[in-house]
Amino acid sequence: MASSVWNDNKILRKWVLKNQKKFFDGNFNFDMMDQLSDPLLEEISKKIGVDKNYIYVGAGSSQFIPTLLSLKCWNRVFLATPEFGLYTRGVSCYKDKKDIVEIPSLSCHDFVEKLANYKSSKNDFLCISSPRWFSGEKFSMEQIDTILHCFSGVILIDEAYISFSNEPDGLINLAKENERIMILRSFSKKYFLSGLRVGYLVTIRDMKDFRNTLLPPHSISTYSSRFCVALLQDEKILNIFSNTIEYMKNNRNYLYEALKDEKNLTIYASEANFITFVVANEFYYKKYSDALRGLPGIQSFHLQDVYFIKIWIADLRFSQIVVERMKGVQ
Ligand SMILES: Cc1ncc(COP(=O)(O)O)c(C=O)c1O
Numbered sequence: 001m002a003s004s005v006w007n008d009n010k011i012l013r014k015w016v017l018k019n020q021k022k023f024f025d026g027n028f029n030f031d032m033m034d035q036l037s038d039p040l041l042e043e044i045s046k047k048i049g050v051d052k053n054y055i056y057v058g059a060g061s062s063q064f065i066p067t068l069l070s071l072k073c074w075n076r077v078f079l080a081t082p083e084f085g086l087y088t089r090g091v092s093c094y095k096d097k098k099d100i101v102e103i104p105s106l107s108c109h110d111f112v113e114k115l116a117n118y119k120s121s122k123n124d125f126l127c128i129s130s131p132r133w134f135s136g137e138k139f140s141m142e143q144i145d146t147i148l149h150c151f152s153g154v155i156l157i158d159e160a161y162i163s164f165s166n167e168p169d170g171l172i173n174l175a176k177e178n179e180r181i182m183i184l185r186s187f188s189k190k191y192f193l194s195g196l197r198v199g200y201l202v203t204i205r206d207m208k209d210f211r212n213t214l215l216p217p218h219s220i221s222t223y224s225s226r227f228c229v230a231l232l233q234d235e236k237i238l239n240i241f242s243n244t245i246e247y248m249k250n251n252r253n254y255l256y257e258a259l260k261d262e263k264n265l266t267i268y269a270s271e272a273n274f275i276t277f278v279v280a281n282e283f284y285y286k287k288y289s290d291a292l293r294g295l296p297g298i299q300s301f302h303l304q305d306v307y308f309i310k311i312w313i314a315d316l317r318f319s320q321i322v323v324e325r326m327k328g329v330q
Pocket of ligand 1: 197
């Protein structure tokens with residue numbers, strides 16, 4: 001079973017060893033350069049085809065989430081729940097209860113329908129993940145259009161898992177033409193680099209002061225920055241990640257096909273690097289959690305009255321074991 005692509009793949013291990021001295025050269029000072037000349041910003045800008053003035057690089061998407069939630073300009077913050085804890089926990093640090101609108105939604109369809117019942121203003125802020133943190137389900141373009149139509153404020157679309165979807169370019173192009181859309185991206189999932197803390201935000205909104213909250217040395221480390229610049233410049237290495245992602249998508253789809261008709265489970269077609277099983281009730285939740293005990297990459301949740309188990313995709317053997325164990329539950 002794969003523990004880490006960076007450890008398990010010989011070419012990647014060799015690449016890190018070869019470049020280690022360059023990344024970690026003993027000079028730990030920060031070069032207080034003009035922020036727009038940051039080599040990582042330039043590299044990301046080339047890769048995604050967005051002017052660097054509209055990209056903000058930070059220490060993981062996690063650096064952006066609380067910062068964005070805490071901006072004074074928002075009237076109310078809307079969330080589709082269950083959602084990633086940095087949103088649900090973060091928002092309660094910055095907003096009074098009355099200014100938080102949580103919309104419990106199991107499917108994207110469910111959310112879009114419910115959102116239409118709420119009035120909003122241009123100073124409201126909606127955060128959604130797509131693919132969703134909860135289920136891996138991705139909002140369709142039609143659903144995003146409907147959201148844009150019925151919600152009047154600014155929409156943050158967190159695309160942490162987008163590389164595992166069928167449209168890995170995501171909605172960057174929409175953010176390039178619509179200042180109500182912000183896109184958040186992470187290096188943690190696509191490049192399996194969660195420990196290096198690298199992410200970025202794309203928006204054409206006027207956010208000048210915002211860049212000053214991301215000033216080095218209080219954001220991304222020199223090591224991570226050098227590592228990611230070298231990575232983005234190396235097509236051969238990038239290719240390894242494309243192949244790994246394709247392999248994982250197959251292993252995820254295998255799980256979906258094998259278990260989609262199981263009684264007591266609801267499975268959404270995930271476009272992320274995990275798959276979620278929503279379990280009918282507490283009794284089966286315990287049974288399935290017990291059946292999967294001891295396997296790596298299993299997370300069980302009971303949030304907002306929903307029982308669900310997230311399975312982080314690995315190799316084919318792992319998917320097969322999960323299927324065997326889950327099918328054994330009576
Ligand atoms: C939806 C979502 N956004 C953001 C993050 C955090 O990403 P990063 O590692 O770039 O901070 C996660 C991590 O699990 C996530 O699920």
